[in-house]
Every structure is written in C-alpha cells, then in structure tokens.
Amino acid sequence: MALFERDNDIYRDRDALREDYQPEQLVGRDEELHTFQAALQPVINGEQPNNIFLYGKTGVGKTAATKYLLAHLREDAAQYDDIDLSVTFLNCDGLTSSYQIATRLVNSLRSESNQISTTGYPLASVYEMLWEELDDGAGTVLVVLDEIDHVNDDSILYQLPRARANGNLEVAKIGLIGISNDFSFRDDLSPKVKSSLCEQEIHFPAYNAENLRSILEQRAEVAFHDDVLSPEVIPLCAAYGAKDAGDARQSIDLLMKAGDLARDEDTDSVAENHVRRGRRALERGRIKEGINGLTEHGHLVLYALLTLDLEGETPIRSRDVRPRYTRFAELANRDPLVPRRMRDHLSELAMLGIVSVTERNEGRRGGTYREYALDMDVELILSAMSDTVELVGVHDSIDDYVDDDDEPTTLEDFNEV
Numbered sequence: 001m002a003l004f005e006r007d008n009d010i011y012r013d014r015d016a017l018r019e020d021y022q023p024e025q026l027v028g029r030d031e032e033l034h035t036f037q038a039a040l041q042p043v044i045n046g047e048q049p050n051n052i053f054l055y056g057k058t059g060v061g062k063t064a065a066t067k068y069l070l071a072h073l074r075e076d077a078a079q080y081d082d083i084d085l086s087v088t089f090l091n092c093d094g095l096t097s098s099y100q101i102a103t104r105l106v107n108s109l110r111s112e113s114n115q116i117s118t119t120g121y122p123l124a125s126v127y128e129m130l131w132e133e134l135d136d137g138a139g140t141v142l143v144v145l146d147e148i149d150h151v152n153d154d155s156i157l158y159q160l161p162r163a164r165a166n167g168n169l170e171v172a173k174i175g176l177i178g179i180s181n182d183f184s185f186r187d188d189l190s191p192k193v194k195s196s197l198c199e200q201e202i203h204f205p206a207y208n209a210e211n212l213r214s215i216l217e218q219r220a221e222v223a224f225h226d227d228v229l230s231p232e233v234i235p236l237c238a239a240y241g242a243k244d245a246g247d248a249r250q251s252i253d254l255l256m257k258a259g260d261l262a263r264d265e266d267t268d269s270v271a272e273n274h275v276r277r278g279r280r281a282l283e284r285g286r287i288k289e290g291i292n293g294l295t296e297h298g299h300l301v302l303y304a305l306l307t308l309d310l311e312g313e314t315p316i317r318s319r320d321v322r323p324r325y326t327r328f329a330e331l332a333n334r335d336p337l338v339p340r341r342m343r344d345h346l347s348e349l350a351m352l353g354i355v356s357v358t359e360r361n362e363g364r365r366g367g368t369y370r371e372y373a374l375d376m377d378v379e380l381i382l383s384a385m386s387d388t389v390e391l392v393g394v395h396d397s398i399d400d401y402v403d404d405d406d407e408p409t410t411l412e413d414f415n416e417v
C-alpha cells in the first residue's frame with residue numbers, strides 16, 4: 001500500500017486559504033476601495049499620479065486592496081494608447097535604506113544585462129540613474145513600497161514624490177504608494193516628507209465580526225467542498241478574529257487550522273471543536289514565538305513573575321517583582337537591570353499577551369500604578385523557557401511542572417527568595 005495517498009475529502013482548494021492567494025473580489029471594503037480608486041484616477045486621465053499613503057493594523061486588507069486595484073488599473077490603462085503604465089511593488093522588509101530601494105528601482109527599470117551592483121555608488125549617483133531610466137521610459141510609473149516603516153532614512157520618501165517638482169524628471173510621471181501598519185511611523189515623519197508622501201491618506205480600520213464572516217465565507221467557498229463546514233465554524237472564526245484584532249489573516253489562518261485538524265482526524269466535516277482546538281494551537285505557537293524572541297532579561301522577568309503567580313502573589317506591582325527578578329538574575333550570573341528597564345520588560349510581556357496589566361489608583365492623592373499577572377498557561381511558558389530555568393535553577397513553585405529527571409540546579413538559598 002502506498003505510504004502517501006491523496007486526501008481531498010475536506011478541501012477543494014486549500015491554497016485559497018494561503019497568504020499568497022489573491023481573492024477576485026474584496027468584501028467589506030467598499031468605502032476604502034472607492035477612495036483609493038479615486039486617488040488612482042489621475043493615472044487613467046494621463047495626469048501626474050497622486051502619492052498615496054495607506055495605513056491600518058496588520059491583516060486589514062491594505063496589500064490585498066492595492067494588488068486588486070492596481071491589477072484593474074493596469075488592465076484598464078492598456079486600452080489607452082497614450083498611457084504607458086508600469087508598476088513596481090517592493091516589500092521593504094529587508095530593504096532598510098533609501099539606497100537599497102533606489103538601486104532596486106533602477107534595476108527593475110533596466111534590462112537583465114544592464115543591472116547595477118547594489119553597493120558601491122554614492123546615493124546621489126543612484127538617484128541620477130533612476131531619473132534617467134524613468135525619463136527614458138517616459139511613461140507613468142507607480143512605485144508601491146509595502147511595509148514602508150522598515151526604511152530607516154526618509155531620503156527616498158522625499159525624493160520620489162518630489163521628483164517632478166524638484167526638476168529631476170521632465171517627462172516621466174511617478175507616483176508613490178506607501179503602505180504601513182505602524183501608526184507611529186506616520187506621526188514621526190518630518191513635515192516635508194509627510195506633506196509629499198501623504199498627499200492622499202487612506203485609513204483601513206480593523207474588521208468587525210460581520211466583515212470577517214463575509215471574507216471567510218468567500219474564501220471557504222473556494223477552499224472547502226460543499227457542506228463540509230458545520231454552520232457554527234465560520235461565525236466562530238469570525239468572532240475570535242474580531243475579538244483579537246480584526247485581522248483577516250488571523251481568521252483565515254484559524255479556518256485553515258480547523259480544516260487541517262479535521263483532515264488529520266479523517267473526519268468528513270469541520271466542527272466547532274476543531275476551531276477551538278485550532279485557536280489554542282495557533283495561540284500556543286504565537287506565544288512560543290513571542291517568548292523565544294525575548295531577551296535573556298525578558299525571560300528572567302517572566303520566570304520571576306511566573307513563580308510569584310504560582311505562589312498566589314499576583315496581581316503584583318513591579319517593585320514587588322523586583323526582589324525575585326534580582327535574585328534570579330544573580331543566580332544566572334547576570335547584572336540585574338535597573339527598575340525602569342525591568343518594568344519595560346513587563347510592558348513588553350503585556351504587549352505579547354503573556355502578562356495582563358491592571359491600572360490601579362493610589363488612594364485619594366490620585367497616583368496610579370500598575371499590577372501584573374500571568375495571562376497564559378504555565379506549561380506553555382515553561383516549555384519555551386527551558387534554557388532560563390536551567391540557568392537559574394528550578395524554583396519550588398514549578399516543581400510539579402518539570403520532569404523528575406531534570407535535576408534541580410538550585411543554589412542553597414534559592415527557594416527562600
């Protein structure tokens with residue numbers, strides 16, 4: 001018997017749930033698409049394009065909307081002989097400088113045999129080459145910079161939108177479309193960059209449960225066989241998605257995880273319990289990844305809070321976490337951080353959803369302070385922190401959670417902290 005056999009009972013086309021799938025229609029984004037479309041209209045009119053800045057949290061359809069409208073724009077522009085439109089799409093994750101982006105753009109406009117090296121030129125010369133290539137092409141060029149907040153210097157964000165106004169381009173028409181999910185990026189732009197880059201700003205709000213439901217229904221129709229999903233599956237994925245962050249990507253991932261669990265179990269339908277278990281599995285993955293990405297001191301702070309939590313000491317103020325954290329740092333042979341930096345680590349843990357924070361008022365004089373507690377299951381945290389536990393030693397409170405054969409490496413007074 002073959003070791004591998006096709007199992008297509010659940011999915012018709014599982015790839016439709018993957019990140020790279022471009023849906024034919026975008027649902028629940030009429031207003032944003034309308035504004036975006038109007039901002040692109042000058043291209044079809046043969047006019048100078050607008051510079052457009054799209055912003056909103058992750059997974060709210062900024063990239064999908066851009067790809068969708070630009071595909072239509074290219075198709076529709078092809079009917080007009082006097083429009084020569086080209087679109088360059090760059091994701092700036094990994095392209096952190098204006099120099100890198102400018103060289104990429106030059107190369108995207110040049111033939112394979114005429115590419116420039118991505119290092120070694122002065123930035124001004126790369127810009128010269130860019131203007132030359134653009135003017136030689138004499139057409140309309142739209143440059144999309146996705147995740148634009150990764151760019152560390154703002155030279156290109158000023159140069160591209162202002163190329164015509166600054167006399168660098170004579171015939172070519174260039175428009176920049178910047179996309180970001182980092183709200184502080186826009187606020188921190190210098191006024192001159194902001195006024196040119198953000199000529200037209202479009203905000204994409206988070207999706208609500210109803211939006212997510214429509215998005216999931218559209219996707220499920222392509223991805224799953226008819227009648228495979230129990231009626232509660234999509235509403236539940238949408239409800240979780242709306243509660244978390246209104247992120248379509250997360251909801252689609254959850255639907256796929258539920259489908260995968262059902263497929264692994266060889267059942268012929270996806271049920272509510274697959275969604276619930278899928279959510280837990282995804283959550284675990286996300287938290288584990290978050291913990292793995294923390295610094296050593298982040299782990300020490302978390303370990304301190306975890307042991308205090310198991311002893312029933314939480315919610316707890318940062319100054320009361322400190323003695324244990326300091327002790328753990330000493331046991332690990334590390335210099336403890338100052339209280340303020342230790343508190344930053346607690347805030348980071350809160351941002352990751354591992355720790356919960358409650359603001360409290362301090363009596364009538366009105367000061368506020370924060371209390372921290374653990375918001376995640378102990379086993380999961382410990383499984384991602386085994387190195388720290390080994391370095392510091394096994395605290396009494398976690399004894400029940402570690403394997404018996406893991407000999408504690410405690411120092412004598414360790415559990416008195």
Ligand SMILES: Nc1ncnc2c1ncn2[C@@H]1O[C@H](COP(=O)(O)OP(=O)(O)OP(=O)(O)O)[C@@H](O)[C@H]1O
Binds near residue numbers: 021056058215
């Ligand atoms: N309105 C929608 N209709 C159908 N699918 C959508 C819609 N909005 C988002 N999606 C899907 O959700 C996923 C995430 O969307 P997208 O990549 O556009 O988000 P984003 O806002 O660009 O996020 P990020 O800032 O993380 O890049 C994609 O698979 C996309 O196809």
